[in-house]
Structures are given as structure tokens and as C-alpha cells.
Amino acid sequence: GESVGLHLPTLSVQEGDNSIINCAYSNSASDYFIWYKQESGKGPQFIIDIRSNMDKRQGQRVTVLLNKTVKHLSLQIAATQPGDSAVYFCAENKFKGASYDKVIFGPGTSLSVIP
Amino acid sequence: ETGVTQSPTHLIKTRGQQVTLRCSSQSGHNTVSWYQQALGQGPQFIFQYYREEENGRGNFPPRFSGLQFPNYSSELNVNALELDDSALYLCASSLGLGSSTGELFFGEGSRLTVL
Numbered sequence: 001g002e003s004v005g006l007h008l009p010t011l012s013v014q015e016g017d018n019s020i021i022n023c024a025y026s027n028s029a030s031d032y033f034i035w036y037k038q039e040s041g042k043g044p045q046f047i048i049d050i051r052s053n054m055d056k057r058q059g060q061r062v063t064v065l066l067n068k069t070v071k072h073l074s075l076q077i078a079a080t081q082p083g084d085s086a087v088y089f090c091a092e093n094k095f096k097g098a099s100y101d102k103v104i105f106g107p108g109t110s111l112s113v114i115p
Numbered sequence: 116e117t118g119v120t121q122s123p124t125h126l127i128k129t130r131g132q133q134v135t136l137r138c139s140s141q142s143g144h145n146t147v148s149w150y151q152q153a154l155g156q157g158p159q160f161i162f163q164y165y166r167e168e169e170n171g172r173g174n175f176p177p178r179f180s181g182l183q184f185p186n187y188s189s190e191l192n193v194n195a196l197e198l199d200d201s202a203l204y205l206c207a208s209s210l211g212l213g214s215s216t217g218e219l220f221f222g223e224g225s226r227l228t229v230l
Contacts (some may be wrong), residue, residue, distance in 0.1 A: 008225075023174070034218070036219075042223050043117070043119075043205050043207070043221030043222050043224050044158065044205070044219075044221050045117075046218050046219070046220070047217065047222070052153050085214040089157050089158075102163060102171050102173060103148070103160065103219055104160065105150075105159075106156035106157050106160045107122065107156055107157045108156070108157050
């Protein structure tokens with residue numbers, strides 16, 4: 001069945017270093033791939049997304065890379081800050097009729113930033 | 116802040132009871148999705164409502180039901196509660212057709228504990 005998963009459940013990085021969070025997906029029909037950030041006690045928050053016809057997209061301090069050949073998605077965070085400490089979820093979405101189909105989330109990677 | 120509000124924030128029920136969770140979507144959003152998030156896991160899709168009709172359902176039994184009202188607010192009802200229903204229930208609104216990505220805007224969730 002459809003699934004989106006992550007390679008590592010936890011990641012620790014030194015403040016100021018770059019972080020790379022990886023994700024594997026299985027549904028080649030997805031139209032969009034999305035990264036969400038969830039801080040403790042809060043709902044997930046959109047970070048960045050990428051269309052399935054792209055391989056790279058950059059935002060503020062974040063870059064998402066999509067490799068459709070190996071069905072791999074990654075999130076790079078530049079100059080990681082303590083405020084980046086959270087659980088990061090990759091998710092996939094596809095258009096269906098009048099709206100979008102369900103967004104499927106992976107299990108999450110917990111990022112800890114060491115001051 | 117996403118503009119999505121959920122109530123109650125916390126509640127405790129016993130097995131066999133029924134619960135209703137409420138969600139007010141962000142202004143202008145016509146699509147509401149509900150997710151169940153068990154501790155340490157990614158959100159699992161329950162169902163989605165688009166313009167007051169169910170527009171997709173995940174792998175949840177019929178005792179999970181919902182409603183969307185003309186103002187696009189929504190309810191999630193769970194009957195015959197089981198211990199495994201203990202989780203964070205997240206509501207997310209989106210623009211549906213008006214969105215280029217189907218980006219979800221999440222509330223902070225309702226934490227349900229079933230004893």
C-alpha cells in the first residue's frame with residue numbers, strides 16, 4: 001500500500017551546522033511532497049513543498065530535494081538553530097477531482113539541536 | 116498561528132463512551148481533514164470533508180464519523196471508545212480547489228485519553 005517513511009527516527013546536530021533529514025516514499029503517483037515541522041504540544045506546520053515534476057526547491061534556510069528515480073525526498077536546513085528542534089514529517093499529496101486526496105505522513109524524525 | 120481552532124484541548128473519557136471534537140477552519144477554507152496522531156507517530160488520515168460532504172476516508176471503522184457545517188467548521192464523533200483511541204486528534208483546513216498544493220493548516224489538536 002501507500003507509505004511514506006523516514007530513514008532515521010532521531011537526528012542530533014550542532015547549532016550552526018547543516019541538517020539533512022531523509023525520507024523514502026512508495027507512491028509514484030503523488031503530485032506533491034511536503035515537509036511539516038511539529039513542535040512539542042503543537043500541530044504540524046508547513047515548511048516547504050515540491051511538485052513531482054521538480055527536483056529541487058529552496059526556501060528560507062531550507063532546501064527540499066526530490067529524487068524520483070529512487071523515490072527519495074530530503075530536507076536540508078542550513079545553519080541549524082535551537083528553534084529548529086522539532087519532529088519533521090515528510091508527507092505526500094495528490095490531486096483527486098475537486099480537491100486534494102488525503103495527505104499521507106511518514107513516522108517523523110526528531111531533530112535535536114545542540115547549543 | 117494558523118487560524119484553525121480546536122476544542123476541547125484535553126479530555127478524558129472511559130471505554131464505551133462517545134466523544135465529539137470540534138474544529139473551526141481558517142477563514143476562506145472549504146476543506147477540513149481530521150487526523151489521529153498516536154504518541155511518537157505520524158498523523159494518520161481519518162477523513163476529509165469538502166463543502167459539507169465526505170471526500171475521502173482512511174482506514175478507520177464506522178464508529179468514527181464526522182460532519183462539516185455550512186460555515187465549514189467541522190466535528191469528529193467517535194462512538195464506543197476504545198483504549199487505543201487515546202491520541203491527539205488534529206484538524207486541518209485547506210483551500211481545496213483554490214490551493215496549488217493542498218497545503219494543510221493544522222490546529223493544535225485535542226488530546227483524548229480513554230481510560
